[in-house]
Amino acid sequence: MLPFTVYILIFLGLPLYEVVHGAFTTDAGQFTWHNFSTIFSESQYWNPLKNSLILSAWTASVGAFFGTWLAAAVVAGKPGGMLRRVVSSGSGVLAYFAGVPLAFAFIATLGRSSTAGGGVLTGLLKHIGVDLYAHGFNIASMFGVGLAYVYFQIPLMVILITPALEGLRPQWHEAAQSLGASRVRYLRHVAVPVMAPAFIGSLLILFGNAFSAYATALALVGAAIPLVPASINDAINGNVLVNQDRIALALGVEMILVVMIIMVGYWLVQRRARRWLQ
Amino acid sequence: MSAVGGGGLGGVGAGAFLAELEEQPAPQQTTRRRGRPRIWRVVILTAAVIFFLGPLVASAKYSLIQQNGKYGFSNYSQILSNGDLRRSLFTSLEIAGLTAFIVVSLMLPTVVLVRLRMPKLTLLLEGVTILPIVVPPIVIASGLAQLQGSAPSWMISLWFNHPLTALTPIYVVLAMPFSYRAIDTGVRAIDLRTLVDASRSLGASWFSTMIRVILPNVETAVLGAAFLTIALCLGEVVIATIMLYITLPVELIQVGASNPGVSVGLSLISILFVFLLLFLLSFLAGRRRGSTSVRVI
Numbered sequence: 001m002l003p004f005t006v007y008i009l010i011f012l013g014l015p016l017y018e019v020v021h022g023a024f025t026t027d028a029g030q031f032t033w034h035n036f037s038t039i040f041s042e043s044q045y046w047n048p049l050k051n052s053l054i055l056s057a058w059t060a061s062v063g064a065f066f067g068t069w070l071a072a073a074v075v076a077g078k079p080g081g082m083l084r085r086v087v088s089s090g091s092g093v094l095a096y097f098a099g100v101p102l103a104f105a106f107i108a109t110l111g112r113s114s115t116a117g118g119g120v121l122t123g124l125l126k127h128i129g130v131d132l133y134a135h136g137f138n139i140a141s142m143f144g145v146g147l148a149y150v151y152f153q154i155p156l157m158v159i160l161i162t163p164a165l166e167g168l169r170p171q172w173h174e175a176a177q178s179l180g181a182s183r184v185r186y187l188r189h190v191a192v193p194v195m196a197p198a199f200i201g202s203l204l205i206l207f208g209n210a211f212s213a214y215a216t217a218l219a220l221v222g223a224a225i226p227l228v229p230a231s232i233n234d235a236i237n238g239n240v241l242v243n244q245d246r247i248a249l250a251l252g253v254e255m256i257l258v259v260m261i262i263m264v265g266y267w268l269v270q271r272r273a274r275r276w277l278q
Numbered sequence: 279m280s281a282v283g284g285g286g287l288g289g290v291g292a293g294a295f296l297a298e299l300e301e302q303p304a305p306q307q308t309t310r311r312r313g314r315p316r317i318w319r320v321v322i323l324t325a326a327v328i329f330f331l332g333p334l335v336a337s338a339k340y341s342l343i344q345q346n347g348k349y350g351f352s353n354y355s356q357i358l359s360n361g362d363l364r365r366s367l368f369t370s371l372e373i374a375g376l377t378a379f380i381v382v383s384l385m386l387p388t389v390v391l392v393r394l395r396m397p398k399l400t401l402l403l404e405g406v407t408i409l410p411i412v413v414p415p416i417v418i419a420s421g422l423a424q425l426q427g428s429a430p431s432w433m434i435s436l437w438f439n440h441p442l443t444a445l446t447p448i449y450v451v452l453a454m455p456f457s458y459r460a461i462d463t464g465v466r467a468i469d470l471r472t473l474v475d476a477s478r479s480l481g482a483s484w485f486s487t488m489i490r491v492i493l494p495n496v497e498t499a500v501l502g503a504a505f506l507t508i509a510l511c512l513g514e515v516v517i518a519t520i521m522l523y524i525t526l527p528v529e530l531i532q533v534g535a536s537n538p539g540v541s542v543g544l545s546l547i548s549i550l551f552v553f554l555l556l557f558l559l560s561f562l563a564g565r566r567r568g569s570t571s572v573r574v575i
Contacts, residue, residue, distance in 0.1 A: 004388040008406060011447045015421030016413060022424050073322040083323075089556035090330065096456075097509040097552045100527035101545035104534060105333040108340035108542045120336035151333070212414030215515045219531050229416040229516070236423050236520060245424060252417035259412050 019256075022249040035250035045231060045251065051142060052211055052228045053258075059149040060206035066150075067157020067206075068165075068199065074158070075165045088162075091155035098152060099215025106148045106220065110139050140221045148216050153206050160205060164198035164273070197273035201266050208262040212255065228255055334546065341543035353539040357547075360540070366529035369441055373525065374511035376442065377449045378504040381457045384450065386500065389461050390492060393470055407458035410451055418448065419520035426521065441523035449511050457503035464499020465492075498562050505559050509552045 026032045039045040074087045094102065111119035112133055119139070122132055138144055168191060176186040214229035223233050228251060235248035344352040357363060392399050410418075426438050438444045473495065477487040493500065515527035524532075526548070534541035 004384060007384060007447075008451070012409060012413075012418075012451045015418050015425060015448075017421075018424040018428075019417055019421040022421075069322050070326050073319045073326075076316070076319055085557060085560040089553055089560055092506070092556045093509070093549060093553045094330075096506060097513040098549060099513050100515050100530050101513070101549050102333075104530065104538070104542045104545035105337045105549070107534075107538060109333040109336035111538075120339050121332070151330070208411070212411075212416070214414075214416050215513070215527070218515060218519065219527075219534070229414065232416050232420055233520065236420055245427075248420045249424065252414075252420045255414050255417050256412060259414065263408070263412055 019249050019252045022246055023253045025246075027246070035246045036253075038247060039250050039254060045247070048226045048228045048231045049254070051226050055142060055146050055149070055227065056207045056210035059146050059153050059210045060203055062150050063153025063157050063206050064161075064199065064203045067154040067202075068161050070154060071158045071161045071165055075162060079166075087158065091158045094152050094155040095159055099213070100219045102148060102151055103216045103219035106139065106144075106151070106216075110137075110144070110147075112139065140225075142225070145217050145220055145225065148220060149210050149213065152213075152216070153210060156206060156209060157202055160202035161198060164195060164202075168194065197269045197275075201269040201273055204262050204266045204269065208259050208266075211262075212259060334549070337542050337546045341539055341546060343539060345537070345539065353537075353543045356537070356540050357544050360533070362524070363529055363533060363540070363544070366524050366526045369524065370512050370526035372442055373446050373449065374508040376446050377453065377511050378507045380446065380450050381453050381507045382461075382500055382504055385454070385457050385461050385503065386465075386493070386496070387488060389458065389465050390470065390474075390488070393462075393465055394474060403458070407454045409454075411455050415452065415514070415516040416520070418452075419517040422448065422517065423520055438521075441518070441525060444521060445514075445518060445523060445525070448517060449507070449514060452514065453503075453507040453510050456506050460499050460503040460506070461496065464496035464502075467499075468492075468495045501562060502559055505555050509555065512548060512552065 023035055024031055024033075026034070070087075074083060077083050098105075107119065109119050109121045110132070111122060125132055139148075172190050172194075173186055176190055181189070212229070214227070214233075217225050217227060217230065218233075223230050223237075232248045232251045232255075235244035235251065238244060341353050342349050342351070344350045388403070392403055426434070429438070436443070437447075470492070473491050474487060477491045478484075482491070512526060515525070515531070518525040518528050519531075526544075530541045530544060
C-alpha cells in the first residue's frame with residue numbers, strides 16, 4: 001500500500017498541486033482570484049468553454065443514440081461469437097487508442113481534395129458532382145472535429161452500455177408478454193425505464209470524454225481550434241500572449257470542476273442503475 | 279406454525295441462494311430466441327460496417343498514393359527509412375513496455391493487499407484510481423509544465439531529462455482507471471484467501487506467492503490491463519506534445535504536416551496492431567469466462 005500511496009502522491013498529487021496552487025497565486029506567491037476573474041470575464045476564454053460544452057453535448061448525444069442501437073444489435077447475437085469479439089476489440093481500439101491515428105484516417109477520408117490526392121471520399125463525391133468544401137464543409141472546423149469525435153464516442157457507448165443491455169433478462173420480456181403486453185408496451189414500460197439510468201450515466205461519461213479529449217483535435221486542426229484544451233495549450237506556450245502560465249492553470253481548474261460535476265451526476269445515476277441491473 | 283416458519287426460512291434461504299447464483303459472472307442465458315437475423319439488426323450492422331470501415335479503406339487507398347501521384351509502397355518504405363519516425367516508434371514502444379510492467383507490478387500487489395487485509399480501503403482506492411479521468415490529460419500536462427519550470431535541478435535530471443523517465447510514471451497514472459478495474463475484477467473472481475493461506479502455510483514468501491500463485495490465476499486480467507496500457511501509451515499525444523517529447527503520435531503529426539501519406543499509412547498500421555492486440559485478448563479472456571470487454575468505469 002505504501003509504494004502505491006507514495007507513487008500517487010508524487011505523480012498525480014504533485015502536478016495536481018501545481019495546477020491548483022498556481023491557479024490561485026500570483027507570480028510572487030500571494031493568494032489571488034485574479035486568474036479566475038480573467039478567464040470568466042474575457043470572451044477569449046469564454047468562447048472556448050462554450051464551444052467545448054456544445055461540442056461535448058452534441059457528440060455525446062449522437063454517440064449515445066447510435067451506440068445504444070449498435071450495442072443492441074450486437075447483444076442480440078450469439079454471446080461469445082465472432083461478431084462480439086470484433087465489435088468489442090474494435091470499440092476498444094477506437095475508444096481508448098485512436099486519437100491521432102483516427103485524425104489521419106479522417107484526413108485520408110474527408111480531407112480537402114488537392115492535386116496530391118486529398119480525401120478519398122471528398123474526391124469520390126466531387127467525381128459525382130458533390131463538392132463538399134464548396135458547400136462549406138471543412139474537416140478543420142468545429143463540425144469536422146465533432147464528426148471525428150463521433151468515431152470514438154459511438155464505440156465508447158457500445159462498451160459502456162453493453163453490460164446494461166446484457167442485464168435485461170429475457171424473463172422480463174416473457175413475463176410482460178404473458179401478461180398481454182405488446183412489444184412496444186414492453187419497451188415503454190419495462191426496457192426503457194430499466195435502461196434509463198444506465199443510458200444517462202453513459203451519456204454523462206461520453207460528455208466528459210469529449211470535454212477532456214484533445215488528441216484528435218490537435219492532430220486535425222492544431223492549436224488554433226477554440227476549445228478549452230487548445231486555449232490551455234496556447235497559454236502554456238505563450239502563443240497568443242506571453243506569461244499566461246497561471247491562466248492555463250486556472251483554465252485547468254475550470255476543466256476539473258466541469259468534469260467533477262459530471263462525475264457526481266454519474267455517481268448519482270449509477271446508484272439508481274444498480275437497483276435493477278447488476 | 280412451525281411449518282410456516284420453516285417455509286419462510288426455506289424461502290429466504292432459497293432466495294439468498296438464488297441471489298448468490300445471480301451474482302456469479304453468469305452462465306449467459308441460452309434461452310434467447312435465435313432464428314433468422316432480424317431486419318433492424320442487419321440495417322444497423324451494415325451501416326456500422328460502412329461507417330467504421332470506410333475511413334480505414336480510405337486510409338489504405340490514400341497511403342498507397344505516392345507523392346508523384348502514382349500507386350506504390352513508397353509511403354510505407356519511408357516509415358522504415360525515416361530515422362526520426364523510427365526513433366519515435368522505439369521510444370513509444372519502450373515507454374509502453376515499461377509502463378505496462380510498472381502498472382502490473384504496482385497495481386496487483388496493491389489490489390491483493392487491499393482485498394486481503396484492508397477491505398475498508400476499497401472505496402478509497404476506487405475513488406483515487408478514478409481521479410485521472412476527472413483530471414483531463416491537458417491539465418496534468420499543464421501541471422507538469424509548471425513543475426518542469428520550477429523544479430530543482432536534481433529533479434530535472436532525474437525525471438524530466440529523458441522521455442522514458444518523464445512520461446512512463448505519468449502514463450502509469452493515466453492507465454490506473456482501467457488497470458485497477460481490470461485487475462480488481464480478476465482478483466475478485468478467484469478464491470484469494472485460500473490460495474494465499476495455502477501458499478503461505480507451505481512456506482512460500484509473499485513474493486513467490488504473488489508471482490507463482492496469484493499471477494497465473496489472474497493472468498487474463500493482468501494481460502487485459504497490460505494490453506490496454508500499451509494501447510494508451512502508443513496513443514497518448516497531449517502530454518508528450520506539451521512537454522516537448524517526441525513520441526510516435528507526436529512525430530506522426532509532424533510528419534503529417536509535410537507528408538500526410540506516410541502518417542496515414544503508419545496510423546493504419548498502428549490501428550490494426552492495437553486491434554489485433556485486443557482481438558487476441560478477447561480469445562484469452564473467452565477461454566475463461568464470457569465477458570471480454572474491459573470497462574474503464
